[in-house]
Amino acid sequence: MAIAPTRSREIQLFEPPADALYSIEAAARLVDLPRRTVLVYCKHRLLSPVIAANGSYSFDGNGIRTLRRIEALRPICGSDLAGIKIILALTEQLERLHREMRSLVAQDLSPPQRKSKSKQQKETNERK
Numbered sequence: 705m706a707i708a709p710t711r712s713r714e715i716q717l718f719e720p721p722a723d724a725l726y727s728i729e730a731a732a733r734l735v736d737l738p739r740r741t742v743l744v745y746c747k748h749r750l751l752s753p754v755i756a757a758n759g760s761y762s763f764d765g766n767g768i769r770t771l772r773r774i775e776a777l778r779p780i781c782g783s784d785l786a787g788i789k790i791i792l793a794l795t796e797q798l799e800r801l802h803r804e805m806r807s808l809v810a811q812d813l814s815p816p817q818r819k820s821k822s823k824q825q826k827e828t829n830e831r832k
Contacts (some may be wrong), residue, residue, distance in 0.1 A: 715808060720765035729788055731763040735771040742771065748785045750792060 720726070720734070732739045745751055746761065751770040753761035765773070773795070774788055781787045 720768045724767050725762040725764055725770065728753070728761045728763070731768060731771060734768055735775060737771065737775065744775060745771070745774060745785075748789065750789055 726734065728742055730738055732742050733821075735742075746753055751763070751767050751774070753763055753767060755761060770792065773792060777788045777791055781791070
């Protein structure tokens with residue numbers, strides 16, 4: 705039984721580690737893009753590479769995810785890179801707000817901290 709080949713964009717099994725850095729060539733291969741396209745995205749500031757002292761570009765896990773998002777938006781937005789940039793910025797803000805909201809909800813749901821008897825006595829003495 706043969707397995708039908710799939711295009712790399714149809715299934716994304718690789719989640720880059722947070723601390724990994726990828727050269728522009730490796731990043732382009734991971735997202736199945738030409739190197740030149742990645743450079744165009746950098747030029748239009750759709751993503752921010754880590755620039756080494758020798759001028760070479762590297763990308764972390766967030767850069768790889770951003771490249772994937774850009775490519776997911778291309779069929780919808782076409783070559784409107786300014787529109788894609790706005791959508792990416794709004795998506796980033798929305799994700800930040802979701803993280804903050806989850807953090808606040810987690811704080812509200814955590815059990816109240818119990819004060820030790822010595823702290824309660826100290827507070828009682830201070831009130832007197």
